[in-house]
Amino acid sequence: MKYRLLDFLVEPNTGEGFDLHVFEEKIIDSMPLSEGKKCSSHCFRLNKDSDGIDSAECQKCPRHEVIQGKLVSKVSRIEYPVINGIPRILPSDLLQPLVQNVHNDYVRRFGKQFAKLGHLNYEVENEKKKTVEAFGYQWRTFVDNYDYFKDIMLSFTRPFMDEADYAGKLLLEVGCGSGRPGVASCKMGAEVVGMDISEAVESAYTQSLKLPGFHVVQADAYAPPFRPVFDVVYSVGVLQHIPSPEKALLGISKVVAPTKPLLLWIYGKRELWYQPIEWSRTLTRKMPLNALRIVSIVLAALSELFLLIPYRLMKASSLLSGVAEKIPGRIYAKYPFRENVVGWFDRLVAPVTYYFSEADIRALLEKTGFKDLKVHARKDASASWVIWATRK
Numbered sequence: 418m419k420y421r422l423l424d425f426l427v428e429p430n431t432g433e434g435f436d437l438h439v440f441e442e443k444i445i446d447s448m449p450l451s452e453g454k455k456c457s458s459h460c461f462r463l464n465k466d467s468d469g470i471d472s473a474e475c476q477k478c479p480r481h482e483v484i485q486g487k488l489v490s491k492v493s494r495i496e497y498p499v500i501n502g503i504p505r506i507l508p509s510d511l512l513q514p515l516v517q518n519v520h521n522d523y524v525r526r527f528g529k530q531f532a533k534l535g536h537l538n539y540e541v542e543n544e545k546k547k548t549v550e551a552f553g554y555q556w557r558t559f560v561d562n563y564d565y566f567k568d569i570m571l572s573f574t575r576p577f578m579d580e581a582d583y584a585g586k587l588l589l590e591v592g593c594g595s596g597r598p599g600v601a602s603c604k605m606g607a608e609v610v611g612m613d614i615s616e617a618v619e620s621a622y623t624q625s626l627k628l629p630g631f632h633v634v635q636a637d638a639y640a641p642p643f644r645p646v647f648d649v650v651y652s653v654g655v656l657q658h659i660p661s662p663e664k665a666l667l668g669i670s671k672v673v674a675p676t677k678p679l680l681l682w683i684y685g686k687r688e689l690w691y692q693p694i695e696w697s698r699t700l701t702r703k704m705p706l707n708a709l710r711i712v713s714i715v716l717a718a719l720s721e722l723f724l725l726i727p728y729r730l731m732k733a734s735s736l737l738s739g740v741a742e743k744i745p746g747r748i749y750a751k752y753p754f755r756e757n758v759v760g761w762f763d764r765l766v767a768p769v770t771y772y773f774s775e776a777d778i779r780a781l782l783e784k785t786g787f788k789d790l791k792v793h794a795r796k797d798a799s800a801s802w803v804i805w806a807t808r809k
Contacts, residue, residue: 418483418502419625420462421454422632425589425610425647428490428497429506429640437461437499440527441485450476451629454608457646479629485523487530496531498523502625503618505635506642511549511614519616544660547702547768549615552658554706555766556595556617559759565752570601573653573682576793577805583607586648591638591669592655596621596631603628610643612636638665643672651680654763657771666785673808679787681804686772688800690745694764701765713761720757725750773802782806 426435453476455467462478463470486499488506497506498516500523505512516524571580584606593599593611599621602609608630611621618635625631636642638652638659650673659665673679687695701709728750731741741747749757773781775792782790787806795801 418486418499418504419479419629419632420460420481420483421456421478422504422610422634423461424456425632425643426488426504426506426634427642427644428493428495429636429642430495431490431493433490433492433495435488435490435497437483437486437488438530439483439486440499440530442481442483445480445482445626448480448482448626449629451479452476482626485527487527494532496533498527498531501619501622503622503633503635504642507614507635508637508640511546511637515616544768545614548658548660551702551706551766551768552594552613553615553617555759555762556613556615557620558710559755559762560595560620565756566597567601567604569752569756570598570653572795573598573803574651574680575803577678577680577791577803578649580605587646589641589643589647589650589672591641591650591652591665593618593621593633596624596633598651598653599631599633600624600628603631608632610634610647612638612641612643614638637668639668641668641672645672645674645677647672647674647677649678649680653682654684656681657684657773658767658769660769662771662781663785666781666787670786670808675808677807679804679806679808681778681802681806682795683778683802683804684770684772685794685800685802686774688745691800695770698765698767698770702768706766709766710758710762713758713765716761717754717757720746720749720761721754725757772800775802778802778804 423435423437427433428435453472455470455475458467460467460470462481482502483499484502488497488499488504497504500520505515583602586607588602588607588609590599590609590611593613594617596611599609599611610632612634614637618633621633625633650669656662656665669679724744724746728741728744728747731737749760778792779790786809788809789807791805793803795803
């Protein structure tokens with residue numbers, strides 16, 4: 418955890434800022450220097466007003482990494498752990514099992530430092546718990562795929578954000594997974610706070626140790642623990658897998674600053690050919706995750722053989738290029754085979770998946786406090802939408 422993250426974090430129930438208690442810290446000499454952005458009013462590392470801090474201190478601040486610690490809200494004294502460099506600001510239904518079953522070494526070493534661990538007490542749906550497990554597995558397994566993701570990321574955000582639009586922006590990503598969108602955004606010049614509810618944050622965190630402008634938090638979209646200070650809040654491919662998209666958008670709306678945009682990429686209504694895949698999910702979402710990974714590799718190989726290779730051949734012919742554009746899954750033809758495997762796994766693993774019409778998404782966003790909606794059908798993937806909206 419970088420100290421600068423404290424400039425953005427708040428306790429989601431009360432809106433209070435946090436005090437940080439550091440149990441372990443290390444210096445990462447390999448971390449590049451940052452641009453030297455100062456925190457808004459207070460330097461949390463040196464415990465001084467930001468006005469009195471030399472910019473050279475701000476540049477090297479990301480090299481100081483908090484590995485283990487706790488966050489305590491300033492007035493109500495609600496406590497959350499920082500485990501393996503990641504703040505875990507989760508509802509009790511998820512936080513208690515996480516620290517006891519997954520990070521029990523942290524409890525053994527530092528449990529006595531806590532009066533009460535966490536305070537978010539709303540009930541978590543069973544579907545969400547299954548989603549946490551499924552996508553935690555996915556984004557800790559399929560992680561060797563950062564090098565080509567910038568083009569995919571831009572396909573999710575055009576026409577509202579192109580590469581030049583990322584430079585100098587402070588972004589919040591809701592549902593960061595293994596960190597691929599956040600890494601791509603940082604490399605295009607943004608500072609990014611990535612949030613995810615699952616243990617995929619462990620994979621994202623390894624990337625944050627290489628990038629001075631990338632921060633990672635484990636938290637829930639129903640109660641994002643942030644101040645509304647971001648230039649853009651974005652979420653790609655997440656809303657359709659949350660048990661209650663409405664609750665998620667209500668939570669997200671609280672961290673979208675007035676006049677600043679929310680950018681979403683979400684599934685549209687699928688074509689008829691997709692229906693057998695949806696039927697198969699009744700079986701595949703119950704499979705052991707390792708077995709589903711094998712199934713995804715087989716299906717990716719079959720789609721490569723019977724769809725993508727024919728697509729590439731027909732696309733090269735002026736007579737058949739129009740027919741080629743009707744082939745399902747053609748978007749994967751320009752990416753490595755492993756991206757096709759991820760795509761199949763993602764389709765088949767999710768406990769919950771929603772498909773939205775344009776009318777659906779407009780009604781949902783207006784109901785949850787957004788206005789000035791711009792809805793764009795994603796190029797080469799008509800069954801998905803890119804949405805740009807601001808808060809009412």
